[in-house]
Amino acid sequence: FSGRVYEGLLSVISEAEEVAAGGDVTLKEFASILKSGFGALEISLIPPKADAVFVGDLYATANTGSNVVFAARLTDGVPSASADTALLTDREISALEKAGVDISPKIRQVNMRNREQVALNICAFKKRLYLTYPVRCGGEECGASEIISYASAAFAAKDGGALKPVSAARIKNEATELPYCCSERLPALKKLTADLSPRYAAAIYSVLKDGGYEKQAAAAISPPAERKIEDGKNLFVTFNSISPTALETYFTCPYRNFMQQGLKLQEREEGAMRPLDAGNFIHAVLQTVAPEIGAIKDDVLLRARVREIAEDLLKAPAYSALTDSKSGQYTAAALISEAVDVSAGMYEQLKNSNFKVESCELKCEIKLDGAIKINGRIDRVDGCGDMVRIIDYKTGNVDASATHYYMGLKLQLPLYLSAAAAGRRAVGAYYFPATVEYKSKADGVFRLQGFMDGSEEVVLNSDTTVEEKKKSAYFDAYRSGKKIDSAMDGETFADFLKYSELVARGGTREMLGGNIEPSPAADACKFCKMGGSCGFAVGADGEERAHRTVKCSEIADIVKRNGGLK
Ligand code: SF4
Incomplete structure (x- = not known):
């Protein structure tokens, strides 16, 4: 600010000099010129946020308000969530709390803070919000962040209808990027390898041909080699047997089947109880009670027997940790009650059938x-x-x-x-x-x-x-x-x-x-x-x-x- 004041003073003095130059000016008149010059001088600073672009990290920046917010690379990893796989899991930290040992933050808290920070930064726009995500990151496909779904649900197009994202498919169908693609050889060749409509493919092909790249264009549109493995039998068959799940996964997607059933990729197990475990619990209760159902006289006895089975099952190693915490005990009680109701439904169906x-x-x-x-x-x-x-x-x-x-x-x-x-x-x-x-x-x-x-x-x-x-x-x-x-x-x-x-x-x-x-x-x-x-x-x-x-x-x-x- 002092620098700007000094520059302003010098410029007023030099302008006063110019005004007085060549004239016979008295000291009083010169002082008056200077005085009016200083009176007209204005010095102000441009607010740092006006007419400026700030680039920041969604998690580390604190954006208190911008006219336009661009949030890029919103893949399914945003907001990031750390897995509960540290040396001490959240459940163990909760158990330690009971023993008077406080360890913080828990992964759950860290994840919540991350989400909050991201939400505040995204919601800091005053006029416009642009959200983008790549279809691929480093050659690998990635999904869209949940932020995209929230925004799609929260905002509407001007006509009141749903927002129409500018997707790869839309760009392809509307061919809005053709002029860009055709401006250089490489993007044009790359575009040709994509699944283009015959009309656009022909247009790009002829541009390349005219530019002397017909051979490369012909190579680009030749069909890609099929993905195959040599010995599917060795990979998918064990003791001459395949599972129905493998078949169903194959029909869902042969590549997914290769990864899951062939290479046997599995999710890492976590400490907390997952929905699958709750499902396994109900399943196990039904399997135990079903053979006994014919001998059970009425619904009251059935419910008592199922409760007994469920309580026993909760003592098994797979579920015993559940009752360590208050929330776990609540879950266990809910599981037992659900197992009882489900079994009663099964009992009624069988009782009223031959x-x-x-x-x-x-x-x-x-x-x-x-x-x-x-x-x-x-x-x-x-x-x-x-x-x-x-x-x-x-x-x-x-x-x-x-x-x-x-x-x-x-x-x-x-x-x-x-x-x-x-x-x-x-x-x-x-x-x-x-x-x-x-x-x-x-x-x-x-x-x-x-x-x-x-x-x-x-x-x-x-x-x-x-x-x-x-x-x-x-x-x-x-x-x-x-x-x-x-x-x-x-x-x-x-x-x-x-x-x-x-x-x-x-x-x-x-x-x-x-x-x-x-x-x-x-x-x-x-x-x-x-x-x-x-x-x-x-x-x-x-x-x-x-x-x-x-x-x-x-x-x-x-x-x-x-x-x-x-
Ligand atoms: S279903 Fe198949 S094609 Fe789709 S993401 Fe999974 S592996 Fe890829």
Whole structure:
């Protein structure tokens, strides 16, 4: 500031000199010129934030307000969250607190502070906010930060509709970057290797040709080599057996299957209880109580027995640490109560049916081509005369759509039922939703979801309480009433089941042939943990395989047209 004052004084003096130059000016007049010059002099500092660009780190900067905020590289790693894998986990620190030892901060607190700092910096914009994320980082695919989802939900376009992100696909479709691509040889060649529409590819090709690069352009559009491994059998088959999960993962994406089932990549286990553990707990309780159900007289006794089983199970090493903390004890109580309610639902379904539990955790085997077979374990097999049905306990999302079955994404139930029937009449393959759901409108009692022979005999034996023309409370079928796609007539259901073997054979052949191409089914890439390694970016490298809505009867028709299992 002093420097600016000094410069100002000098400039007023030199201007006064110029004004007085050549004239006969008295001392009084010169003093008056100087005085008016100093009076007009203004010195001010430009506020540091006006007309300036600041570049900072989302976590380390404290932005108190800017007209425009650009937040770049918002990948799924932003805001960053440290894993609870330090020498002392948060749970252990909580346990030490009880012994009077305070250690801080916990990972949870560090992560919350990070999130808060990022949120404050992003929300510091006054006029505009630009959020961007790369499709790839260092050659690896990366997802978008949750900040992008929050912003999409919080803001709307000017017309009130949803925001339209400027995505790679949009740039491609609108060809807005073509002039840039065609300005230089390298970006043009790079663009040609992308999945362009024929019109744009032809335009870039002709620009390159005119520039004398036809040979390179022709090489750029030749199809890339297929990703294959030499010996799929050695990688995917153990003791001549493959798992249904491997097949389903293969149909979800061959590359993901290669990483998960071939190279056996797994998530690192953490100290805290994960949702999977809670699911395993309920599953274990159901497996223990199911064989005893036939001998239990009523719901009260059943509930008492399940509570006993659940409390015993909580003492097992896998769950015993849960009760170390207050929050863990709360979780344990909630788990027991959920296990009791779920088991009571299963009990009611069995009590009101002529089906009896025949076996639990039954090993099964389905022979495919050559000596290869699929091996699995069925949670529960119920029988009634010559009729057989199987039940799979599901604590996560239940997905029993014909479309997913058609695409090979859900093969387990039909494959297992075919194996379990072993010459008897296969009549139902169901998921039992082993979680208590809180819905505004109740729908049956732990309604089984899956596929079945919907003939009256099967419906009545599966639910002895269902009334004429009414829908069962335990599964999706009517008693001699409305037709439901997943409840087929006996013959159609038999063909429907055979489809699983047809698809399993085709998938096994491809898998053992070594196909590991990234070829994702619809939505497969969204939460895929292998996204960093496959190098496949939806939109830039190709599209996911779209779901085609099919009916169960259409699936059965495929088998008929194929002449059964030939
Ligand atoms: S991100 Fe998509 S393409 Fe890549 S492995 Fe996962 S499912 Fe396959």
